[in-house]
Amino acid sequence: MHTPIGLPWELLLSAVVLWSVVALASLLIPHVPRMAPAIFPLGALGALLTAGAGVLALRGPPISTVSPLGLPGLPFHGRLDALSGLFLLLFGVTACAISLDLAGYRAREHYPVASRIGLQYHILLASLALVFVAADAYSFLIAWEVMALSSYFLVVTDHHTPVVRSAGFLYLLIAHVGALAILAAFAILAAHAPAGAPLALTFSALRATDPDPAVAGLVFILALIGFGAKAGLVPLHVWLPEAHPVAPSPISALLSSVLLKVGIYGLLRVAFTLLPAPAPWWGLITLAAGLGTALSGALLSAVQSDMKRLLAYSSIENIGLIVAGIGLALLFSAYGLKAFAALSLIAALYHCLNHAFFKGLLFLGTGSVLHATGERNLGRLGGLIHRMPQTAFLMLIGTLAIAGVPPLNGFVSEWLTLQAFLKATALPRPYLAMGIPLGAALTALVAGLAGYVIVKFYGIVFLGRPREAKLAQAVESGPFERAGLGLLAALCVVTGLWPAGVIALIRPAAQALTGGEAPVTAGDHGARIAVAHAGYAPPLLWLALGIIALVGVLVLRLRSSGPARRAPPWNCGHPVAGARLQDTAEGFGQPIRHIFAPFLDIKCRRPGLDDPEPRYEAAVNDRFWEGLYRPLARGFEAVFAGARVLRPRRIAISLLYVLAMLVALLALTP
Amino acid sequence: MTIDLVIRQTLQIALVVGAAPLLAGWIRQCRAWLANRVGAGLLQPYRELFKLLRKEPVVACGASWVFIATPYIAFATMAVAGAIVPMMTSRLPLAGAADVVALAGLFALARIFAALAAMDLGTPFGSMGARRTMLVGFLAEPALLMVLFTPALISGSTSLAIIVRQLARHGFILYPSMAFAAAAFVMVALAENARLPVDNPETHLELTMIHEALNLEYSGPHLALIEWAAAMKLFVYIGIGVALFLPWGIAQGRGLATLPVACALFAMKLAVGGAGLALIETLLAKLRLFRVPEFLGIAFLLAVLGLLVRYLVGH
Amino acid sequence: MTHPTRIIDLLAALFLLVAFAMLSQRRLANLITLYAWQGTVLALSIAILAYETGNTHLYASAILNGLLKILAIPALLRRLARRLDVQWDRESLVQIPTVMLIGLGLVIFAFNAALPIAGLAHTVNHETVGIALASVLLSLLMMILRTAALSQVIGFLALENSLIFAATSVTGGMPMVIEFGVALDVIVGVFILGVFFFHIREQFDSLDLDRIEGRED
Structure with a gap:
């Protein structure tokens, strides 16, 4: 490096170099077991460096660089702007928590497996960092493919099982269909460069091409398909509920928290920075796809009985909400309402951060449960709050965050999204101004369903009584795992309690993309955010809740000394029989199956009157398998x-x- | 923050916490009168709460801290919700801390904790209640939001204080859209507060109960807190209804002099609202559980129609 | 904006509400009651329009509509339902929430379609054209989705209500002669349909349309 390239780049490149070295070093684990404990903590260090680079990029001006690597005449271009910075930050902090968890996870794996995970995982991290900063189509696609392949190998870590192999194949297949669509999008855009210019491959050259509306629309659709396949947009989502459950849990967390967001990043990059001003129909299509995805994801996650599949469908739902926010932003942009576009985009990006934090937390927690019990089926879990109290507490934070209730972070983005939907009446077309507020209702329905799903998840896994005898042997997860969980839980709380600070971080990215200043104001020293005079101040709410609850506790505790007397549960006078009498996941999902029966493909087997061994079975299949694939x-x-x-x-x-x-x-x- | 604001806020919280059981008693008394019974008097809920509070706290074996914390959380949530809604005055320090959407979120927080606590013991009735509560909750939430959108669009903000100020400033005006929203709001309020025709607050019938199934395992002071929270929730809901649909008379100024009049007016509105609720409950029969989605669907539809009508006729 | 206009807007909204209620109602008796309510709303709004514009013939129209649609036709329909012994409609062809969503879509469509028409009209309540149009579409939807013949007749009558409502909102009422003619037509129509129903039932043993349509001859 002969010229200074700026601190953010130096941080980022040192992280990439560190990860590459660690990846290679992982190969040696079976031979030098002594270095094994250092591998994943070093990865976490790299992740922290990346997050630092992200924060610096968000605060400073965009920095471009051209690396000496690459093809002759086609070097790799890099650019660190606010959008890259935001996603690097998201990626860095989440990856740090996941690396910490992996440091604990590694302790119980055989060395060959740990070595393979170490290699692929760090290659994946390095490629992810490069995807976020690549500034020409060529290096972007190379990083993209490395990312797809290394994540494929991580998904099939447990490759001796046929289910895992077929899930991995599906993942690879759809990833490649998506990659082809992205390639086509770049190629079409490059082909419309002004005559005489050299082949336009850098993003700045692609931006300078001025395609006519039809071509721009085609490129947009291809990008939506390509990046939508990565993000898990319906109907290209089918790989997600197959691949996420079979991967090791920390990898599922990374897939869900970060890899899905790469699709979002790509969509934003192409739609807002490479293409000319959007047409209204782009926004409408994106909004419809997002809302459809959110609703399908929420419905299907409500009827799952495998905890990782449930979370995977819930990821689809959250991606849907993010994409709906992007659609709204495109729509506002198309009509020149830049400030509202920025507001919608802030909502979407805030939800990206939130989802990365709480879904990472939930997946890591499932990993701890899986490790402690060896069980993924909700119907065989229960009562773990007594065996794993700390994990259960941290998971409760994730549960409340994903349910979108104040004062945690899920609510902030829901609030911002609803405020953005309310602005839709400013759209100059009556159809849109009348129809789009209905999207807010759908968002609220999805949020309500998410609450339903997560109560089912948490209530069945952690509360109640253990449904199997072996659960009594479950033990609390190790310190590294709890550190990872704790980091993500802390992030959920911080982003929930201090929305003004997070919005101040996101604002440059939203402003760079839409060119508008979002009408979100911060007040009360950053404790309060407000849109159109409607405020939300989580610290105040937290304080008020805490004081009143404390007064209640003090008043009641003053009179009674010692803990409350314990007695058997009342249960309407019925004696409480075996733990198998508790509600199952299927039972908890039954109202959803009943209400939304027309939308679901339900295979139900009811016992007959003279059945010697009566069994009730209900399975819900994804309609898109039979209907489309x-x-x-x-x-x-x-x-x-x-x-x-x-x-x-x-x-x-x-x-x-x-x-x-x-x-x-x-x-x-x- | 001046001392004036602190007094207002404290008064408001004291009013919600102190008067909520009175409203519950008033509704019960109205129902008794409508059914040609004498009734137990307005103060009966206080006697019940007092009795429960004096009892020894008993907790079921195998209950975790979620179970024990939930009554306090429910109580605190409802008290905070009551602190936000403009009832006598729209100048409240906490009103800026949360708008109507956040208010809906607070209710969701209480609901989720109630459902989790019900699942904590692993009794069949508990998880049945949890499931049903969450069912009603996720269906009522979109309807509630649509109801809130109409006044939010009229006043340009989702803050309740601003909605009250905007609506009250124009004097008495008939908003057709608000008529729809009001009808939908009543339906949502019935469902969210576990009143007829969605749930029957008077019975513990095992197979039909929703709200009662949640707190089957609570006793003594914990049960008192939960019952108190339920009364406050109803109080707050009627308060929201008053703020949205009958905002006239809520004090806007700075001084404390207007408060007594506003307080008397609010008491009158509450009495009318409570009597109306009693009338509705007397006239309607309980719906089958799977008619509840239809009921809330109709509430949702009404709210959306209100929104559309507002767009069409411009007010 | 004056108070009478606001009241007319409110009544228009109620008119739409009744149209939706009819769409969701399963019982025939309730359907007839709702029809009477729709007539009440219609008559009231015409009367207020008459007060607002000072147009005396609208008063006559209001009284005529009131007599016919609040008293006469509902009474006739009730008698018919009792004598035919059809108190219940079978479940509608599509689930009620789905019907509601379709109806909502129609309302959005009608409101948009009516915006230019409303711009052309100069009557005091021209904003309500959209509501009238939406009610027309909803009545048609009801006729499509019902299986019992009598419910279809009520759908038809609701359609006629909506048309009168549309006429008053765009032009301030039709000439007296036409109103009388329409009223006469409606009442004769109900009588004739009543007679027909008896004959149909004698021949087919049912008033369900899918059964009637099932017959080949």
């Missing part, structure tokens, strides 16, 4: 069966095909 697969099979007649019997004819193709392509090239 299986017909698609059958269609492909039919097409390829038809193409089989073209298959030549002699090799010479095969070569003839190649020759003909080559000639045809050369003839077509202008």
